[in-house]
Amino acid sequence: MAxxxxxxxxxxxxxxxxxxxxxxxxxGEEVAEYNGAYKVSQGMLKKFGAKRVIDTPITELGFAGLxxxxxxxxxxxxxxxxxxxxxxxxxxxxxNAAAKMKYMSGGQYNCPLVFRGAGGxxxxxxxxHSQSLENWMANIPGLxxxxxxxxxxxxxxxxxxxxDNDTVIFIENEINYGDIGDVPDGxxxxxxGRAEIKRAGTDVTLIAHSRMTGYAxxxxxxxxxxxxxxxxxDPRTIRPLDETTILNSVAKTNRAVVVEEGWRxxxxxxxxxxxxxxxxxxxxxAPVIRVTGKDVPMPYAANLEKLALPSVAEVVEAARSVCYxx
Amino acid sequence: MPIDVxxxxxxxxxxxxxxxxxxxxxxxxxxxxxxxxxxxxxKATMEMxxxxxxxxxxxxxxxxxxxxxxxxxxxxxxxGETVADDYKPSxxxxxxxxxEHAVTNEMPAVSExxxxxxxxxxxxxxxxxxxxxxxxIKATPLARRLANARGxxxxxxxxxxxxxxxxxxxxxxxxxxGIRLSQHADVHKLAAPRPAPTGVLPYHEDEFERVENxxxxxxxxxxxxxxxxxxxxxxxxxxxxxxxxxxLRAQLNEAAAGExxxxxxxxxxxxAAKALVDVPAANASWTDQHTLIHKHAHISVAVAIDGGLITxxxxxxxxxxxxxxSADVRELAKRARAGELKxxxxxxxxxxxxxxxxxxxxxxxxxxxxxEGAILAVGATEPRVVVVDGAMVVQKMMTITLSCDHxxxxxAIGAQLLASLKKHLECPAGLLI
Numbered sequence: 092m093a094x095x096x097x098x099x100x101x102x103x104x105x106x107x108x109x110x111x112x113x114x115x116x117x118x119g120e121e122v123a124e125y126n127g128a129y130k131v132s133q134g135m136l137k138k139f140g141a142k143r144v145i146d147t148p149i150t151e152l153g154f155a156g157l158x159x160x161x162x163x164x165x166x167x168x169x170x171x172x173x174x175x176x177x178x179x180x181x182x183x184x185x186x187n188a189a190a191k192m193k194y195m196s197g198g199q200y201n202c203p204l205v206f207r208g209a210g211g212x213x214x215x216x217x218x219x220h221s222q223s224l225e226n227w228m229a230n231i232p233g234l235x236x237x238x239x240x241x242x243x244x245x246x247x248x249x250x251x252x253x254x255d256n257d258t259v260i261f262i263e264n265e266i267n268y269g270d271i272g273d274v275p276d277g278x279x280x281x282x283x284g285r286a287e288i289k290r291a292g293t294d295v296t297l298i299a300h301s302r303m304t305g306y307a308x309x310x311x312x313x314x315x316x317x318x319x320x321x322x323x324x325d326p327r328t329i330r331p332l333d334e335t336t337i338l339n340s341v342a343k344t345n346r347a348v349v350v351e352e353g354w355r356x357x358x359x360x361x362x363x364x365x366x367x368x369x370x371x372x373x374x375x376x377a378p379v380i381r382v383t384g385k386d387v388p389m390p391y392a393a394n395l396e397k398l399a400l401p402s403v404a405e406v407v408e409a410a411r412s413v414c415y416x417x
Numbered sequence: 418m419p420i421d422v423x424x425x426x427x428x429x430x431x432x433x434x435x436x437x438x439x440x441x442x443x444x445x446x447x448x449x450x451x452x453x454x455x456x457x458x459x460k461a462t463m464e465m466x467x468x469x470x471x472x473x474x475x476x477x478x479x480x481x482x483x484x485x486x487x488x489x490x491x492x493x494x495x496x497g498e499t500v501a502d503d504y505k506p507s508x509x510x511x512x513x514x515x516x517e518h519a520v521t522n523e524m525p526a527v528s529e530x531x532x533x534x535x536x537x538x539x540x541x542x543x544x545x546x547x548x549x550x551x552x553x554i555k556a557t558p559l560a561r562r563l564a565n566a567r568g569x570x571x572x573x574x575x576x577x578x579x580x581x582x583x584x585x586x587x588x589x590x591x592x593x594x595g596i597r598l599s600q601h602a603d604v605h606k607l608a609a610p611r612p613a614p615t616g617v618l619p620y621h622e623d624e625f626e627r628v629e630n631x632x633x634x635x636x637x638x639x640x641x642x643x644x645x646x647x648x649x650x651x652x653x654x655x656x657x658x659x660x661x662x663x664x665l666r667a668q669l670n671e672a673a674a675g676e677x678x679x680x681x682x683x684x685x686x687x688x689a690a691k692a693l694v695d696v697p698a699a700n701a702s703w704t705d706q707h708t709l710i711h712k713h714a715h716i717s718v719a720v721a722i723d724g725g726l727i728t729x730x731x732x733x734x735x736x737x738x739x740x741x742x743s744a745d746v747r748e749l750a751k752r753a754r755a756g757e758l759k760x761x762x763x764x765x766x767x768x769x770x771x772x773x774x775x776x777x778x779x780x781x782x783x784x785x786x787x788x789e790g791a792i793l794a795v796g797a798t799e800p801r802v803v804v805v806d807g808a809m810v811v812q813k814m815m816t817i818t819l820s821c822d823h824x825x826x827x828x829a830i831g832a833q834l835l836a837s838l839k840k841h842l843e844c845p846a847g848l849l850i
Contacts, residue, residue, distance in 0.1 A: 345559050345585060376559040376585040415578050415586070
């Protein structure tokens with residue numbers, strides 16, 4: 092086990108896969124000379140040269156399209172969006188090209204491509220730069236959506252994503268980049284589509300992904316002090332969703348709270364709670380409750396930003412309410 | 418809509434409750450958790466708390482009145498609601514049907530509830546319907562599932578969740594307290610606590626035939642499971658010397674010259690009736706509050722029929738002669754096989770006789786047929802080597818086995834009954850008097 096940051100774990104994953112397979116390359120804004128806007132690609136230009144670590148102009152639609160073409164031609168591109176907010180400019184390539192290539196070519200073309208970058212709110216970067224758009228991506232058949240919540244998962248899931256033959260939307264979290272965690276040494280791969288129980292418990296299931304997993308774990312600690320034993324499930328892969336792990340947990344605890352940073356309407360929490368209702372109805376002893384970001388553009392003011400995001404206290408409150416403890 | 422306050426089942430055996438004291442008056446505001454009324458159950462005086470908030474509009478059951486579980490004792494008006502003067506809680510009807518049902522349950526005879534009685538089934542359906550229509554019960558899916566599996570009646574529970582929602586904890590609390598739905602809810606649920614295995618069967622589909630379970634088959638399964646699971650059985654057996662009885666029977670049948678033909682079973686029914694008169698304590702039924710000591714020997718006779726069995730009753734067997742008993746049995750068995758028995762003909766027995774002697778079965782133990790207190794299993798009469806006055810001789814012997822409901826028939830009582838039976842069988846001329 093090595094103690095490294097989430098950022099270093101991503102860097103290791105890319106470097107290891109680029110060493111292993113010379114078809115893999117990284118392309119995006121500031122990834123080469125500047126070592127990445129968030130320093131995820133630190134040292135990679137030096138290590139692999141300008142042919143495999145490529146700076147692009149500020150043209151998201153353009154370089155996303157280059158990535159799709161390269162993938163169709165047999166390479167395995169990693170396309171970095173500085174943040175997923177900017178990927179909105181590339182949606183046509185992501186949704187209409189990458190996601191549908193295999194289908195529309197009748198299986199003649201795979202599109203083994205990783206679109207990666209930071210999602211979610213950072214700190215005071217305003218309404219346009221603080222969005223969680225994983226539900227947009229997860230809504231599209233043909234895309235896989237992966238969101239690691241810690242360093243080990245970041246490494247294991249990114250390696251699996253690069254090796255996957257389909258297009259993977261890999262959403263990191265800017266606040267998590269500096270988090271230090273234990274990462275297993277050597278080849279470490281986490282298969283896509285597997286949730287993980289981050290904390291075992293018996294009284295309520297907290298389902299949370301990305302940065303919210305950390306919140307759920309903090310909430311679980313607080314709940315433990317109040318005599319509620321919470322289980323924390325991190326789906327890790329949003330699509331395909333590991334509903335078995337979620338349903339098994341709910342069958343055990345009979346209660347669920349879904350936590351997500353993004354907006355409530357048609358969010359990931361809506362999807363997960365619907366599935367629990369559809370397939371785990373008879374296990375429920377309380378309605379499934381969602382804790383989500385507030386239904387507003389992200390305020391710039393720090394105090395309001397804090398209120399607009401989910402908080403540990405809100406998770407605790409929601410868990411208490413489904414346990415009929417308030 | 419006005420909310421009816423129903424008599425809640427506050428103890429496992431409670432089928433009715435007496436209103437001991439109202440702590441709220443008509444017009445009082447009711448807040449969740451307030452004690453509304455004290456109810457005297459069969460065990461203790463207990464408090465009934467407010468579940469549905471509002472204003473106590475009307476008190477229906479006044480202090481001192483005894484009301485069946487599930488019946489309305491009062492009416493709550495929701496905030497700001499005006500209740501029509503002629504408003505009648507539909508749970509009034511429940512009261513009656515509950516009572517009726519409770520009574521049938523207390524003294525039912527054998528197959529009365531199951532084989533036919535549309536009345537009972539209808540009653541319980543009505544009960545459910547009314548409860549459902551009248552007051553939707555809020556319960557979580559899990560609580561419903563648990564309650565269903567354990568045979569707990571949801572209306573008997575008080576929900577502790579928001580707006581009186583019944584949650585898992587309420588069901589678990591009820592289980593701990595021992596509240597079980599016995600009298601007034603779906604009998605089927607109680608009788609089948611463990612569902613038959615579903616899913617993949619360990620047999621190939623083409624290697625067996627599926628026979629639809631008839632109502633009678635299901636009733637037998639339900640009743641016998643209920644008996645074996647709830648009635649504490651014990652078994653006693655005794656051997657009777659049958660030479661004299663067989664001889665007497667042969668003589669009587671010969672003298673009848675075809676006019677009638679007495680069976681061994683006729684003698685056994687008569688002997689059992691006499692024994693029950695000798696030992697009245699063995700002619701008993703358990704109910705939750707009382708032990709019923711029956712004054713007459715109404716003897717249920719197990720008759721095998723197509724697809725199952727039924728137990729028509731020879732009434733007042735202690736007052737009947739052998740000929741009458743024989744004629745009764747013959748007629749009842751004939752009509753049983755033709756499916757023509759009326760419910761009253763197979764209900765109300767106080768003791769059962771089951772005979773497999775004709776199949777050569779030497780002895781067996783039968784399952785008590787509730788609410789009867791005991792059942793006699795009769796084996797074959799066969800020549801056996803026995804010791805008489807220190808010497809081995811061959812005599813006609815018969816083994817009879819008594820299965821007793823230990824709640825009402827203790828070992829000594831059962832033994833006395835068997836001893837008396839043996840005496841009557843071995844001195845059969847007494848049966849003619």
